Each structure stands twice: as C-alpha cells, then as structure tokens.
Amino acid sequence: MLAKLNTPPYLKKGDKIAITCPAKKLPHDINSAITLLESWGLEVVLGETVYASHYQFAGDDNLRTRDLQRFLDDAEIKAIVAARGGYGTIRIIDQLDFSSFSRRPKWLIGFSDITALHSHIHNLDIPTIHGQMPLNVPDATKPSLESLRKALFGESLEYLLEPNTYNALGETSAPLIGGNLSLLVMMMGSVSEMDFKGKILFIEDVGEYLYAVDRMMWNLKRSGKLEGLAGLIVGGFTSMKDNDEPFGQNVEEIILNVTKDYHYPICFGFPAGHLSDNHAIIFGKNVYLNITADRVQIVF
Template sequence: MHKPADDASSGLRPPYLKKGDKIAITCPAKKLPRPMNDAVALLQSWGLEVVSGDTVTASYHQFAGDDDLRARDLQRFIDDDSIKAIIAARGGYGTIRMIDKVDFSRFAKHPKWLIGFSDITVLHTHLLANYGAQTIHGQMPVNIPDASKHSLDTLRQALFGEALSYQYHAHGKNRSGNGSGILAGGNLSLLVSVAGSVSDLDYAGKILFIEDVGEYLYSVDRMLRSLKRAGKLAWLAGLVVGGFSDMKDNDIPFGQTVPEIVMNIVQEYDYPVCFDFPAGHIPDNCSLIFGRKVQLSVQGQDVGLQFL
C-alpha cells in the first residue's frame, strides 16, 4: 500500500479543461449494464477526446473486472499526463476494495479532475484528506441518459472553470445562518465506511454535503449518530443535505423523516442546515467541487451556495 503525503494544507486544484483535452472513462466499482454511447457523444460535443479504460467492458461477478484490474485501469490514467480528467463510469460498490492498490504520487505532482458520486465518495475523501485535492461530485456516464440538462451543464461548467453557484427554495425545515468553509462529503454510507481509515476526512470547519439512496430510515439515523459520536458533526461550518432517494422503512415505522432525523441529531449545534439540495441520486444531480471554499447562506427556505 502506498502511503500518501501527510501535508494536505497546500491544496491542489487541477487545471481546467479546454477543447481538445483527453478525458478518460474508468469503472472503479460495479460493471456497466450497457454501452455509454450517450455519455461519449456528450463529452465529445464539449470538444473533449474520450479514452475508455479496460474496465469499461470488463466483468468479474458484479464488478468491472477484479480488484487488480480496476486499480490498474485507474493507475494508468493517473500516470498518463495526457489525460486531463478521469470520470468514473458508475458507482455501485467496489472502490474501497481497490483504492489501497493505487499509487497517487503522480497525481500529487500532476493533479487532474476526478468526477463521480455515490461509491466514488471513497476517492473524493481520500484525495481531499491526503492532498487537499479538488474533485467534482457530479453526473457519471451511466446516469447521463436520465440526467437533467441543467445538471450536465453544471458538470461542463465545473470542468471548464466557469462560475458556479446555486440558489433554490427548499421544502424542508432549514436552520438559517451563514457559513463558509471547504466543501466536502458525499454519500453518507461511504463516509461512514472510510471513517478511521487513511481516506477519512477532518470535518472541522467544513461545509459538509451528504446524500444517499435506498437506505432504511433507521440506518440513516445510525450512520449520522456514528459520525456524531466520532466528533464529526460538532464543528462543521454548515450542513447541506442533498437527495435521500428511495428511502425504506420497516414494518414498524421508524417514526421520523430524513429531515427530522438530521435536525434531531444536530439540534445542539448552531451552524446553518439546508435540505433538498439538488445533488445525489436524482436526475438533477448538480455538480459540486469538493475541496473548494464555498459560502453557504440559508435564510428560511431560501438557500444559496457560492463557490469562491
């Protein structure tokens, strides 16, 4: 296992893309169910040259090839300086199985944009925790046929360095306030799964974003309480709650919605909290730049998030 550098204070912002740049598609987790023609066509329409990894057509049980192949595919694109961005084709499960086989030392010297969400949270947290690297939480090729045009526009804006900010009206019971800090987070299940590892984050002073899909309500409660008991939620600068899609309940109802669970757990803290942020396992999965400083403004139901 390669031990990453300890100093993440300087931060890494990869160069923004320009027309003619190469973007690589790899599958660090689950295998693809179908070809990615829509995604390739979209990326090419942005003027990018698309390079597909061996994992795009690989299959090993539910994975896109075995752990060694998936690590080798990612390694190849990290080490190839002609590749300016790497987009994960999909999530699922499997990134945590191969990440310790990857040497990020070349990435530290020549950073490039890494894009994805869900299971790709493991890579987001690892690169931010160890290198202060900015990465993009956004749509992946497998989602593009069902993605909103708006969400795809935000991905292009993030990759090409255009200004990015969000204003929306929430339905949940927000907690008003203002906060600024480095944006971090991702899928709640994955944040809990990397806790205590070399890929874990320092949450203090961060604007934390969370989302999840297909979980039981009691499990959401348990995961958030696990983070709270680990001291992760006490010193946030703000909490942004995205999509919690397809939530499940037991025969005996848990008795709280996701917003009620969240507010009950963070009730003694005073940082701003907002719900319904347009990111997560939803068609309008808008892009977020993790590792970038943001300004969060929550005034009643009106929410603003500006990347600084």
C-alpha cells in the first residue's frame, strides 16, 4: 500500500520563495529569474550562497548547509528553488535536518545535481518539482517556464506528445520518481535511495559516454530497480559522447535492450532535463501515462 503524500501547500500571490545554491556556484547574476518569479506575484528571498564562491562551489560545505537549512526551517518560506546544479549537494545532504520540513512541507525545485534532494525527500513522502532553475531562465522556453508556474500554483498539468518510433505502447497510472540517471545510481545503497517498485521512473542525463549510460542502466537492472516499474519516461539525454571505437547503440537502443524483458510502457523524448525546453514534472505525485501509436498523454 502506497504511503499517503504529505503535499506542500500550492503557492499563492504574496508567498515568499527562497533561492539557494546547494552545489556549484553561479557564473553570473540571476536577475532575470528574480524578475520572473516576482512577475508571478512571489516575494523572492536570496540565500547567502547565491553570490558566494569557494573554488567551484557556492560557498564551502558549512555555508551551503546552513543556507539550505535556514530555508527548510523558515515557516514563512513556501518554496525553495535551487539556483543551479553542477556538483556538491551530496556533500551536505547528511548534515541537513528535515524534521521541520517534514512537519511543514514546502516545494523543492531543481534538477540535475538536485536529484540528490529529490531522492532523499521522496522517502519523506513529500512531492518535489523537477523543473527549470534560475541559472537556466534566460535560455528557457516560455512553455517550460509556464509549466513550472502551473506546478507551483497547483494548476492542471498535462502533456500531449507526438509519437516516437522507440516508444513501448501501453497505459499505466502510478507515482512518478526519478531525476538525473547518474545521481540516481549514485544514491543507491544510501539512506537517500528511492523506492522504485510500482513507480513510473523518469530519467535524463547530460554529457555522458554511451557506454556509461549502458553501464548505469545495467546497474539498475541487476539491482532489481527496473523489474518492478510501472512505466518509464525517458527525458533528454543531451551532449552524449562516444569513444573512437563506436559503442554501437544510441541511448534509445541501450534502454530498450536493458528493458526488453519487461512489458511496461516506455516514453522516449519527453521534454525535460538539460534542455531549454525543460518542462516541469512532479515527483511523488500520481501520474497517468498512456502511450498509443498516435500520441503520448501524461497527466498529473
């Protein structure tokens, strides 16, 4: 039996929303993102880490921990947006206290390295939002930003996609989990590991070698994570690399080969991940997935 979700209140105009950097430092200001959030009627609170620098990180581990903890605990903050990903969240996650956050849940937004937080918070039965981050706002498509607004304000979220020749047809309804493939594999064996059984899994990645994607998918298969899924949604696998001696399969072929023994629906090419058209999806929430020869429908 699935646990009851402890869903954060959806945002309303006048709410305070915090921006913090739990991982890599920002290369430039995020004024366009602040302006966007304010245009939605939100009051933006900036963390100390937004303009902090410690080598490649947005401040040292202690500062990044303290900054995120402040917003986890502050009852006036209704949502926390990670300014960017990169690397570094795993270095601080075990120092964070989620007790206040569990009592008064709030929306956590981000992708890429922020998968570490998505995965950890999944075990608290609190949904989170995989979507555009402030660093990416200047290059983001309007539909992707609008999808984030809808997710935050609790408006209807539905996606209709063109068919993909690689898709595995079928219909299912189950809670959505996932994130960046590399981070999901990295979380395995830790207290932050997600429960995959009976879920629809979303995966995306960037800048990986094809053989590494194959290796990570086989890791998920051998650890039993793929067998019990209700469905699979494949997002952007961007800037993939190959060796001088070709691997011999593209990402779609790699995934289909590893999942060929299973019979759940698989959607390829969902517009989420390291893309300008990175649409918001809600982890933890139940999703209806219907893949036919004519179209793909995903309803939250």
